[in-house]
Amino acid sequence: MTDPMGPWRLHLAPFLRFSAVCLLGTIVLFPMYWMLVVALTPTGFSRALTGFVPEQLSFGNFVAIFTERPMLRWIVNSVVVATLASALSLLFGTSCGYALSRLRFRGAGLLMMVVLVTQMMPATSIIVPLYILFRDLGLLDTVQGMVVGHISLVVPLAIWMSKGFFDRIPPDLDGAARIDGCTRLGAWWYVALPLALPGMAAIFIYGFVTSWHDYLFAHALVHSQELWTAANGIASFRGEYFTLHELQMAAALVFALPVIVMFIVMQRWIVSGALTGSVR
Amino acid sequence: MPGVRFEAVTKRFGETTVLDGVDIDIAEGELAVFVGPSGCGKSTLLRMLAGLDDVSSGRIWIGDEVVNARQPRERDIAMVFQSYALYPHLTVEQNIGFPLRMTGVPRHERRRQVEAAAALLELTPLLDRYPRQLSGGQRQRVAMGRAIVRNPAVFLFDEPLSNLDAALRLQMRLEIARLHREFAATMIYVTHDQVEAMTLADRIVVLRDGRVEQIGTPRDIYTAPRTRFVASFIGAPQMNLLDATLIEGAGSSTLARLGSADVPVSLARAAPSGTRATLGLRPEALVPGGGGPFGLIGTVRHAEYLGSMLYLHVSLDDCGQTVVAAAPPNRAVQVGDRLGLRFSADDVHVFDEAGYRISDGRPEASPSHSPAGQPGQAPVGDP
Numbered sequence: 013m014t015d016p017m018g019p020w021r022l023h024l025a026p027f028l029r030f031s032a033v034c035l036l037g038t039i040v041l042f043p044m045y046w047m048l049v050v051a052l053t054p055t056g057f058s059r060a061l062t063g064f065v066p067e068q069l070s071f072g073n074f075v076a077i078f079t080e081r082p083m084l085r086w087i088v089n090s091v092v093v094a095t096l097a098s099a100l101s102l103l104f105g106t107s108c109g110y111a112l113s114r115l116r117f118r119g120a121g122l123l124m125m126v127v128l129v130t131q132m133m134p135a136t137s138i139i140v141p142l143y144i145l146f147r148d149l150g151l152l153d154t155v156q157g158m159v160v161g162h163i164s165l166v167v168p169l170a171i172w173m174s175k176g177f178f179d180r181i182p183p184d185l186d187g188a189a190r191i192d193g194c195t196r197l198g199a200w201w202y203v204a205l206p207l208a209l210p211g212m213a214a215i216f217i218y219g220f221v222t223s224w225h226d227y228l229f230a231h232a233l234v235h236s237q238e239l240w241t242a243a244n245g246i247a248s249f250r251g252e253y254f255t256l257h258e259l260q261m262a263a264a265l266v267f268a269l270p271v272i273v274m275f276i277v278m279q280r281w282i283v284s285g286a287l288t289g290s291v292r
Numbered sequence: 293m294p295g296v297r298f299e300a301v302t303k304r305f306g307e308t309t310v311l312d313g314v315d316i317d318i319a320e321g322e323l324a325v326f327v328g329p330s331g332c333g334k335s336t337l338l339r340m341l342a343g344l345d346d347v348s349s350g351r352i353w354i355g356d357e358v359v360n361a362r363q364p365r366e367r368d369i370a371m372v373f374q375s376y377a378l379y380p381h382l383t384v385e386q387n388i389g390f391p392l393r394m395t396g397v398p399r400h401e402r403r404r405q406v407e408a409a410a411a412l413l414e415l416t417p418l419l420d421r422y423p424r425q426l427s428g429g430q431r432q433r434v435a436m437g438r439a440i441v442r443n444p445a446v447f448l449f450d451e452p453l454s455n456l457d458a459a460l461r462l463q464m465r466l467e468i469a470r471l472h473r474e475f476a477a478t479m480i481y482v483t484h485d486q487v488e489a490m491t492l493a494d495r496i497v498v499l500r501d502g503r504v505e506q507i508g509t510p511r512d513i514y515t516a517p518r519t520r521f522v523a524s525f526i527g528a529p530q531m532n533l534l535d536a537t538l539i540e541g542a543g544s545s546t547l548a549r550l551g552s553a554d555v556p557v558s559l560a561r562a563a564p565s566g567t568r569a570t571l572g573l574r575p576e577a578l579v580p581g582g583g584g585p586f587g588l589i590g591t592v593r594h595a596e597y598l599g600s601m602l603y604l605h606v607s608l609d610d611c612g613q614t615v616v617a618a619a620p621p622n623r624a625v626q627v628g629d630r631l632g633l634r635f636s637a638d639d640v641h642v643f644d645e646a647g648y649r650i651s652d653g654r655p656e657a658s659p660s661h662s663p664a665g666q667p668g669q670a671p672v673g674d675p
Contacts, residue, residue, distance in 0.1 A: 182375055182377065184373045184374075184375045184377035185377050185379065187339075187342070187344045187364070187371075187373070187377065188371065188373060188377035188379075188438075189379075189390075189394075190343070190344070190363070190364040190365060191342055191343075191344075191364045191365065191367075191369060191370065191371050191391075192365070192370075192390050192391035192394055192438070192442075193365045193390075193391050193394030193395050194365060194394055195363070195365070198394070202390075202394075203379055206381045207380065207381060
């Protein structure tokens with residue numbers, strides 16, 4: 013029996029799919045578009061916008077955030093803190109993850125659960141004890157303190173993620189490497205690590221973005237303006253009585269760029285099928 | 293090339309004992325095949341020899357040195373894994389040369405040795421490819437190339453052909469046999485495939501539940517299985533095992549009552565009358581309408597034509613058990629036909645209730661130089 017709705021169904025389904033994609037795309041992308049519009053509007057004129065396109069384009073906001081505010085300094089601080097925090101988290105995470113993946117020892121499962129539980133606690137719940145601890149250790153208002161704080165945010169998931177990546181690498185490869193002349197560390201370095209590169213790239217990006225976006229730790233652990241990260245800097249455009257929306261949006265746009273660039277640079281590492289051919 | 297010795301080797305995982313006091317002596321230059329069903333501990337034994345698993349107790353010798361505490365890289369062994377375990381991020385050339393690189397062999401010397409190994413295994417055109425670009429058989433050859441390039445004291449093979457199709461498996465089996473001849477190295481080969489075991493081995497080690505059931509040449513194992521398990525595990529189709537009762541006397545005058553037939557059997561030790569026993573008859577020992585002095589009658593339930601052989605599944609009248617008999621392929625037999633099966637008393641294997649061989653007949657057995665093991669005991673001399 014032929015379906016009378018057949019031709020409709022044939023055309024309707026792709027149309028509905030396309031519409032859904034457009035709708036979702038608009039919801040996700042419009043705030044960014046509006047950020048761009050406001051950033052390109054002359055300072056003080058964003059409230060006068062009546063349409064979806066700026067009436068006149070101005071790059072003055074971008075110039076202002078670099079000349080009148082230490083935006084460059086804040087970006088550099090963010091880059092330093094995020095790079096150090098994600099690199100150190102990667103180092104801790106991969107070494108712990110590899111050990112948990114390959115070594116059999118009592119309490120390994122419990123350890124994994126404890127690591128996961130730390131991730132379930134909101135960061136706000138540990139900020140006060142962390143503040144007191146850092147004050148006693150002299151880490152308040154230092155880049156090192158901020159890096160350590162961010163590592164505590166990233167490492168638990170880095171351990172879980174890297175264990176997952178190493179679990180997917182057949183243990184026979186480590187065994188073969190150890191028979192072929194490697195120590196355990198050598199097997200990790202020459203075989204497991206190169207194969208886990210895509211996963212490590214993902215962990216690094218996760219760590220970088222987490223640290224880059226953090227406002228709570230950066231705000232609570234650092235007071236000096238010269239040590240502010242860009243997240244702190246952007247917040248400073250909001251005053252008690254008024255907010256410089258145009259400058260803030262310009263700063264937010266600049267703030268987003270490094271992360272986008274890093275995604276583009278590192279995405280070639282995040283490739284699937286790296287293990288094809290090793291087994292069977 | 294040194295030999296290998298397992299001395300009272302035991303392996304426990306928590307409360308579970310996987311290997312229990314295993315004693316095996318493998319001579320210099322010998323190709324020993326460990327065979328047994330899944331979970332019998334054969335791969336664990338190999339991994340312990342490789343140093344990838346710890347030994348719970350006992351000692352493992354390579355040559356005249358105990359290697360229990362030695363790291364895998366210090367044991368002068370090479371291993372071909374069931375999964376091939378090729379390094380996916382390295383080319384064929386880099387894979388084969390990896391052990392040489394790790395031992396600090398200079399680049400030009402490495403290149404020379406890799407090319408020699410590749411030529412031996414017909415891998416030369418594939419040296420620049422990655423494992424993912426190779427077929428299963430090619431990957432297997434690369435794994436073997438990586439093993440032979442370092443010229444180890446002992447080669448270990450852990451079910452290396454189990455992922456290949458039948459034709460390729462035969463080809464690679466011949467390849468391994470050729471390598472064994474050319475290198476004259478001590479080789480240990482683990483498999484659950486009895487055809488591989490029978491065709492490759494100088495000696496077979498049959499394992500079951502973490503214990504050695506029997507050690508012997510393929511001919512020994514086939515013609516004089518030491519236990520009912522070995523009798524049923526080695527041989528395809530497997531040996532027919534029939535319940536019987538020993539009814540008279542001892543030694544060569546013993547009769548075994550099988551249905552309505554009384555079969556004289558020769559026992560290695562006396563057994564009281566009425567002892568329950570299992571008689572073993574290989575399919576090829578049961579000849580349909582043949583000239584043997586003893587006979588069983590039954591009905592053909594199923595016929596399997598294999599081209600070179602016709603296997604008949606016959607339900608016996610006397611005891612109701614089904615046996616498999618091998619007939620010439622051109623024999624005209626229909627399902628439901630009545631059939632008489634003849635056999636010779638020399639072809640009958642007798643096992644006691646515990647499953648140990650009590651008959652002493654060893655038809656066609658060749659003189660053996662090899663030690664053999666009772667289940668769970670240290671190797672002893674041949675019967």
